[in-house]
Amino acid sequence: MVSNKNNKTKKSGSHDHNHPEPITYFKVAMALVALTALEVVVFYFEWLGYAIIPVMAILSIGKFGIVVMYYMHLKFDEKLLTYVFMSGLILAVVVIMWLMALFGWFN
Amino acid sequence: MSDETTTGIDNRKLLMWVFLGSDCMFFASLIGTYLIYKGTGNLDIGPVDVFDIPTTSVSTFVLLMSSMSMVFAYAYLVRNNINAFRIWMVSTIIMGATFLGFQVFEFSEFYFHYDLSPQTNLFGTTFYALTGTHGLHVTVGVVWLAIIFYSSLFRNSVSAETNLDLDLAALYWHFVDIVWIVIFAVVYLFGTFPGFPS
Numbered sequence: 001m002v003s004n005k006n007n008k009t010k011k012s013g014s015h016d017h018n019h020p021e022p023i024t025y026f027k028v029a030m031a032l033v034a035l036t037a038l039e040v041v042v043f044y045f046e047w048l049g050y051a052i053i054p055v056m057a058i059l060s061i062g063k064f065g066i067v068v069m070y071y072m073h074l075k076f077d078e079k080l081l082t083y084v085f086m087s088g089l090i091l092a093v094v095v096i097m098w099l100m101a102l103f104g105w106f107n
Numbered sequence: 108m109s110d111e112t113t114t115g116i117d118n119r120k121l122l123m124w125v126f127l128g129s130d131c132m133f134f135a136s137l138i139g140t141y142l143i144y145k146g147t148g149n150l151d152i153g154p155v156d157v158f159d160i161p162t163t164s165v166s167t168f169v170l171l172m173s174s175m176s177m178v179f180a181y182a183y184l185v186r187n188n189i190n191a192f193r194i195w196m197v198s199t200i201i202m203g204a205t206f207l208g209f210q211v212f213e214f215s216e217f218y219f220h221y222d223l224s225p226q227t228n229l230f231g232t233t234f235y236a237l238t239g240t241h242g243l244h245v246t247v248g249v250v251w252l253a254i255i256f257y258s259s260l261f262r263n264s265v266s267a268e269t270n271l272d273l274d275l276a277a278l279y280w281h282f283v284d285i286v287w288i289v290i291f292a293v294v295y296l297f298g299t300f301p302g303f304p305s
Contacts, residue, residue, distance in 0.1 A: 019182070019185070021182075022179055022182050022183075025175060025178045025179060025182065026175065028175070029171065029172065029174070029175035032171050032174075032175075033168065033171060033172075036164070036167060036168065036171060036291075039291075039292065039296060040160065040164050040296075043160065043296050043300060044301075045302065046300075046301045046302035047302065048302050049302050049303070050303070052297075052300055052302060052303075053297070056292050056296060056297065057292075059292070060288055060289060060291075060292040060293075063285075063288045064285050064288050064289065067174060067281055067284055067285050067288070068281075068285060070178075071174055071175075071177075071178045071277075071281045071284075072277075072278055072281045072282070077116075078114070078115065078116050080114055080116060080121070081116065081120070081121070081124045084121070084124045084125055084128055085124050085127060085128045085131075086128075087128055088125075088127070088128020088129055088130075088131040088132055089128065089131045091128075091131070091132050091135075092131040092132045092134070092135030093135065095132060095135040095136055095139060096135045096138055096139040096142070098139075099136075099139035099140070099142075099143055100139065100142060100143060102143075103143040105142070105143065
């Protein structure tokens, strides 16, 4: 509990209900299914070679972003939550890249 | 429950997002470790030998649908439609359990059919550590959702007014889903893509 001395304190517990209608959630689910199907189809395009990496990255980032924005409501919630999550996510990507660089993946 | 907050955001919700951000780093270390070690050491057995993309695609589909089901449960709880909420909760729990069933099937196939254990090679060690940790997260999620469903049935403690309790569980569940989106692409699809020059 935060002290009342801080006049910026507010009561929490009331939760924003400006979230989408169920039909929007259904459309999002269909988009996710379509992107997953596309991933699997692209997987069989052997001629893509290393170009599969950016293609798959774009598809996965798209799915990731859709779930975070719509299902986890970051698009509709306070920006602070986006900053908190993105801090962890960016650090996570840096951790993976750093590890791969340390072990000579980019040589 | 109502606590004072300096941010205007419920402290429990803020804490959940902090946890999810930190869990990103946890999974990043496991994914990074998998990537750097999967092609080293004993290479007798690797991703191309064991992964079955069609089966994993189906389990991925099930987990994606469980996320849709979860968000429906939340939407109906907020609208005070408890019966619809319960139906979608059961559906989410069943799909979560189905995903776990797929994972148990996959692990047992790898172990008994391909003789791949965590001790076999570094691919086995890092693969089981990564997907096993994700499976553990899914298990925690299924138990959490089952407790909320039980509370709504027998304790009447779930309502539109207490929707934040479900919102927190839903955030966790969707997080498990996005981690799988990454694992499916990086571990399964990249791991067995036939177009990479050998």
